Amino acid sequence: MNTLMNSNHDLAAAYEDEQLQVTHFHARSSKFNIREAWTAWNGYKFADYYYDAQYEYFCVRNSCATYDICPMQKYYITGKDAMTMLNRLVTRDISKLNINRVTYLCWCTDDGRMIDDGTVFRLSEDKYMLTSGSPCIAWFKKAAVGYDDVEVTDVSDEIAALAFQGPTSCEVLKKMGLEGIENLKPFNIMHFPFKGDSDKKLTISRTGFTGDLGYELWIDPSQALDLWDELYLAGEDYNIHPYGETALNMARIEAGFILPGTEFNEALKTVHLHHDQTPFELNLGWLVDFKKPHFNGRTALLKDKTDGPEYTLVKLDIDGNKAADDSYLYDSKKCKNHIGYITSTMWSPVVKANIALAMVKTKYIKGQIWAEIYYSKEIRPKQKIVECTVVNKPFWAPARARATPPLRY
Amino acid sequence: MKKYDAIIIGAGHNGLTNGAYLAKAGLNVLVVEKNAYIGGAAVSRELENGWIYSNCSYVSSMLRQTIHRDLNLTKHGLVLVPYLGTVNFGDNGKPLIHYHDGNVGYNHLRQHSAHDADSMFKFQADLTRYAQLIRKTLMRTPPNPTSFKPRDIKELLWLAKQFWGLGEKELYEYMRFFTTSAEEFLDDYFENDLIKAAMASPGIIGTALGVYSPGSAYILLHHVMGDVDGNIGAWGLARGGMGAISNAIASAFKGFGGEIRTNAGVQQVLVENGKAVGVVLENGDELRANIVVSNLDAKRTFTKCMDKKDLPPGIYEKAKNFKIRGSSGKVNIALSGLPKFTNLPDNKFINQGGQGFVGSLETMERAYDCWKHGLFSDDPFIETVIPSAWDPTVAPPGKHWMSCFVQYCPPVLANGGWNAKQKEAFGQSVIDKIERYSPGFKDLIVHKEIRTPVEIENEVGLTEGNIFQGELTIDQLLFNRPFPGYAQYRMPIKNMYMCGASTHPGGGVSAACGANAAREILMDLRKPNTVPEDSFYDE
Ligand SMILES: Cc1cc2nc3c(=O)[nH]c(=O)nc-3n(C[C@H](O)[C@H](O)[C@H](O)COP(=O)(O)OP(=O)(O)OC[C@H]3O[C@@H](n4cnc5c(N)ncnc54)[C@H](O)[C@@H]3O)c2cc1C
Numbered sequence: 001m002n003t004l005m006n007s008n009h010d011l012a013a014a015y016e017d018e019q020l021q022v023t024h025f026h027a028r029s030s031k032f033n034i035r036e037a038w039t040a041w042n043g044y045k046f047a048d049y050y051y052d053a054q055y056e057y058f059c060v061r062n063s064c065a066t067y068d069i070c071p072m073q074k075y076y077i078t079g080k081d082a083m084t085m086l087n088r089l090v091t092r093d094i095s096k097l098n099i100n101r102v103t104y105l106c107w108c109t110d111d112g113r114m115i116d117d118g119t120v121f122r123l124s125e126d127k128y129m130l131t132s133g134s135p136c137i138a139w140f141k142k143a144a145v146g147y148d149d150v151e152v153t154d155v156s157d158e159i160a161a162l163a164f165q166g167p168t169s170c171e172v173l174k175k176m177g178l179e180g181i182e183n184l185k186p187f188n189i190m191h192f193p194f195k196g197d198s199d200k201k202l203t204i205s206r207t208g209f210t211g212d213l214g215y216e217l218w219i220d221p222s223q224a225l226d227l228w229d230e231l232y233l234a235g236e237d238y239n240i241h242p243y244g245e246t247a248l249n250m251a252r253i254e255a256g257f258i259l260p261g262t263e264f265n266e267a268l269k270t271v272h273l274h275h276d277q278t279p280f281e282l283n284l285g286w287l288v289d290f291k292k293p294h295f296n297g298r299t300a301l302l303k304d305k306t307d308g309p310e311y312t313l314v315k316l317d318i319d320g321n322k323a324a325d326d327s328y329l330y331d332s333k334k335c336k337n338h339i340g341y342i343t344s345t346m347w348s349p350v351v352k353a354n355i356a357l358a359m360v361k362t363k364y365i366k367g368q369i370w371a372e373i374y375y376s377k378e379i380r381p382k383q384k385i386v387e388c389t390v391v392n393k394p395f396w397a398p399a400r401a402r403a404t405p406p407l408r409y
Numbered sequence: 410m411k412k413y414d415a416i417i418i419g420a421g422h423n424g425l426t427n428g429a430y431l432a433k434a435g436l437n438v439l440v441v442e443k444n445a446y447i448g449g450a451a452v453s454r455e456l457e458n459g460w461i462y463s464n465c466s467y468v469s470s471m472l473r474q475t476i477h478r479d480l481n482l483t484k485h486g487l488v489l490v491p492y493l494g495t496v497n498f499g500d501n502g503k504p505l506i507h508y509h510d511g512n513v514g515y516n517h518l519r520q521h522s523a524h525d526a527d528s529m530f531k532f533q534a535d536l537t538r539y540a541q542l543i544r545k546t547l548m549r550t551p552p553n554p555t556s557f558k559p560r561d562i563k564e565l566l567w568l569a570k571q572f573w574g575l576g577e578k579e580l581y582e583y584m585r586f587f588t589t590s591a592e593e594f595l596d597d598y599f600e601n602d603l604i605k606a607a608m609a610s611p612g613i614i615g616t617a618l619g620v621y622s623p624g625s626a627y628i629l630l631h632h633v634m635g636d637v638d639g640n641i642g643a644w645g646l647a648r649g650g651m652g653a654i655s656n657a658i659a660s661a662f663k664g665f666g667g668e669i670r671t672n673a674g675v676q677q678v679l680v681e682n683g684k685a686v687g688v689v690l691e692n693g694d695e696l697r698a699n700i701v702v703s704n705l706d707a708k709r710t711f712t713k714c715m716d717k718k719d720l721p722p723g724i725y726e727k728a729k730n731f732k733i734r735g736s737s738g739k740v741n742i743a744l745s746g747l748p749k750f751t752n753l754p755d756n757k758f759i760n761q762g763g764q765g766f767v768g769s770l771e772t773m774e775r776a777y778d779c780w781k782h783g784l785f786s787d788d789p790f791i792e793t794v795i796p797s798a799w800d801p802t803v804a805p806p807g808k809h810w811m812s813c814f815v816q817y818c819p820p821v822l823a824n825g826g827w828n829a830k831q832k833e834a835f836g837q838s839v840i841d842k843i844e845r846y847s848p849g850f851k852d853l854i855v856h857k858e859i860r861t862p863v864e865i866e867n868e869v870g871l872t873e874g875n876i877f878q879g880e881l882t883i884d885q886l887l888f889n890r891p892f893p894g895y896a897q898y899r900m901p902i903k904n905m906y907m908c909g910a911s912t913h914p915g916g917g918v919s920a921a922c923g924a925n926a927a928r929e930i931l932m933d934l935r936k937p938n939t940v941p942e943d944s945f946y947d948e
Contacts (some may be wrong), residue, residue, distance in 0.1 A: 035510070051758065052493065052510070054491065055491075055509075055758075061488065061490075062490050062799070062801070063801050167801070171806070238801055238806060239798075239799070239801060319944075320944055321474075321639065321944060321945075347638060347639065349489075349491075349638045350483055350488050351478075351483045352477045352478045352482075352483060352489075352638075353478055409802060
């Protein structure tokens with residue numbers, strides 16, 4: 001105890017091993033974090049927000065903004081058997097995925113419970129990059145057993161990646177001199193010599209997690225800071241700003257995207273029986289392809305599909321404006337029969353609606369849905385029971401996000 | 410000839426809102442607008458290639474979120490973007506900065522006055538309490554206090570209950586609030602002149618009152634009762650300019666089958682047997698409808714668009730004497746770059762937000778004195794924002810535009826009418842003042858639009874250029890708006906209604922007047938009500 005009080009004691013050195021890792025962009029991005037609002041992601045120091053979460057959210061919706069995806073996990077799956085192995089691993093059929101294309105997918109246990117979701121990039125004939133929110137190397141290694149020519153490599157630390165999203169993002173990339181970027185279609189990949197140097201490769205995919213026009217930029221870590229500088233120089237007149245986790249969370253709820261730990265519990269980390277989910281429960285049935293060769297979870301998923309999942313993830317528009325955090329859902333205003341629960345909720349500043357993602361018992365989806373909301377008003381707890389409406393389309397899906405070239409911002 | 414269920418005169422945002430709710434109820438509605446474009450005082454126009462000005466109103470906060478949500482205005486293209494940071498420049502010395510972060514803001518206020526930094530908390534709480542009460546009335550039809558109709562009695566009781574809910578002591582304070590001056594109200598809280606001046610400035614915007622005039626405290630409240638996503642008192646920008654609001658409402662209106670005719674100014678409301686039956690356009694065309702709704706201000710409606718003989722005795726005089734003095738000007742300036750202000754750090758969140766060139770209470774009062782004498786001040790109060798610093802759609806990349814709202818500007822000059830030279834001199838007084846705080850500002854100017862009350866009246870039809878379609882003083886508020894006895898959107902002529910800012914709850918881009926009027930009309934027509942009830946953050 002006395003050592004802590006000892007002014008000669010070097011605290012920084014003593015606790016160095018407890019410091020979080022920093023990302024390849026930290027030297028730049030940390031300058032923006034004037035509020036020191038840090039949190040963590042996969043062992044990395046990560047911004048909750050930089051200046052103001054709402055401001056950063058509006059950069060995504062109104063101008064452009066960057067999100068540091070270095071902590072996201074990235075794996076190369078290479079070799080002649082890469083495609084077959086992947087096709088066995090994931091529920092979607094990726095055998096027809098062309099080179100320089102990306103697709104969204106998920107992978108399950110043999111019981112059909114979802115382990116994680118992510119994107120797969122086909123980089124060349126026998127080389128894929130699989131990304132995921134949490135580490136999955138142990139599972140992928142197991143999945144590769146039995147295939148002669150396939151190698152799974154964790155390249156999470158060896159690629160610097162930055163999501164760049166928002167209506168003016170394409171304009172900024174054009175200004176950076178990336179010729180033809182406006183012709184890049186959603187889920188396509190393009191490669192550019194970085195700063196005109198063909199030894200330095202900048203890979204850009206038209207992907208993201210905000211539901212808006214946006215790109216993801218991939219580069220060798222040695223070029224990370226240069227990329228940041230180039231981008232911020234080009235973006236100066238377009239209100240470029242980094243956004244943190246809070247703003248990302250707002251954008252992804254509006255887009256209707258799911259997160260582990262909120263909409264689904266990763267199967268391999270789940271303690272209680274069936275506290276994890278199947279893709280059908282998460283309304284991701286379109287990611288499951290029973291026509292392709294056998295894949296992990298197929299038998300269980302076929303049964304889930306036939307029987308119908310007990311719960312289904314829905315998008316809700318909730319009356320009033322009180323956030324329905326952790327609310328229970330009922331089939332009537334009387335709140336007798338409990339039919340589900342809210343997973344994510346927010347007031348949407350662009351849509352001007354009280355929106356949420358929720359798990360509702362499938363058989364009740366067509367009926368009335370009521371949320372029991374607790375909130376506090378000047379420290380007094382209050383309760384409200386309000387009606388919810390199921391929304392089928394994403395809350396926010398501007399045409400520019402799909403158009404090629406993107407529509408005028 | 411085609412007969413409409415309803416004709417609305419004027420495609421201001423209230424006329425369009427009214428149209429949307431009537432059309433939503435299944436009525437066959439035509440909106441006729443004298444200009445080639447719609448929006449009235451909520452309009453965006455490209456006068457210089459690449460720059461889009463919000464020519465009149467420039468910031469949004471009053472727009473009823475309930476209406477935004479109900480008409481799905483986002484789907485119709487409307488996105489509201491909050492802007493951060495406001496700076497108030499005193500006559501000299503350190504500017505007063507409003508930071509977005511509460512703790513940072515507190516530290517800054519302390520540098521001006523520790524007393525006021527503390528007092529600000531109570532001030533905000535009191536103001537919010539007052540604002541909440543008014544907010545609750547925005548989408549309700551004011552009761553007629555002399556009526557014995559159950560509906561009026563019920564509404565009066567509701568209103569009384571809201572007031573009593575404040576507690577007796579607060580009730581007296583509230584009463585005072587309606588009649589006191591901004592300066593007197595602020596004296597209770599603050600000691601620092603710049604802080605007082607900055608807080609008082611919303612009390613004079615758009616009104617022919619000074620900071621020391623009784624009644625200016627309420628105007629202050631009127632400007633803080635709106636919100637952006639629940640932040641009461643906050644202001645935001647409409648992406649694409651204020652016209653985006655009108656355009657989105659127009660799109661919703663058309664979605665319900667409504668029809669808009671531009672370049673169709675109304676000469677006169679047609680009245681037969683004491684009933685409104687249609688309108689005659691300036692080009693002589695006659696259009697017929699079961700009801701006629703005027704989006705114009707009360708004075709214009711009754712003194713310019715109606716035959717005196719068609720009006721019941723006394724109404725013409727009431728309208729003629731309606732207090733609608735012009736007191737504001739606007740200068741929109743296209744800039745080749747961002748202006749830099751002296752005495753401010755290079756912090757984009759504070760030097761690109763809004764600026765108040767308030768000077769001091771004294772400076773503002775001297776500017777008011779000029780107005781009284783039919784002059785414009787060479788040291789005016791100016792409220793500016795730089796929308797392009799937040800909205801990429803309103804100026805070319807790297808270029809900007811500044812919206813300068815000027816208080817005061819007389820509708821008639823003492824030394825004769827306005828002419829081109831005087832208009833230019835008025836614009837110059839604004840530019841000179843900004844240049845004092847931002848050396849080099851003049852060199853950035855690419856284009857400017859100078860608007861005295863004359864231009865505002867000629868374009869939007871706001872009598873005397875009064876931005877609220879009539880002063881917001883107690884004698885013209887709630888059940889007194891526009892005239893006692895006619896506050897429920899029904900006019901003295903049968904089948905004729907009003908839906909503009911001359912009616913409750915008054916000026917500002919709120920869409921509430923138009924929606925309230927629609928509710929009353931639908932009730933008279935025995936149609937189902939399509940107008941939603943207001944919902945609040947602060948319930
Ligand atoms: C300079 C200025 C700045 C302002 N700033 C703000 C602000 O920042 N924020 C805010 O909330 N509010 C602001 N206001 C107030 C706000 O803009 C108005 O109160 C509001 O727009 C009024 O809307 P309205 O639909 O009731 O009427 P108006 O907008 O006045 O619409 C009336 C319409 O009728 C048309 N018309 C007139 N005569 C005829 C005729 N004979 N025949 C056919 N059509 C006719 C006009 O052209 C116009 O389109 C400002 C106003 C002005 C003038």
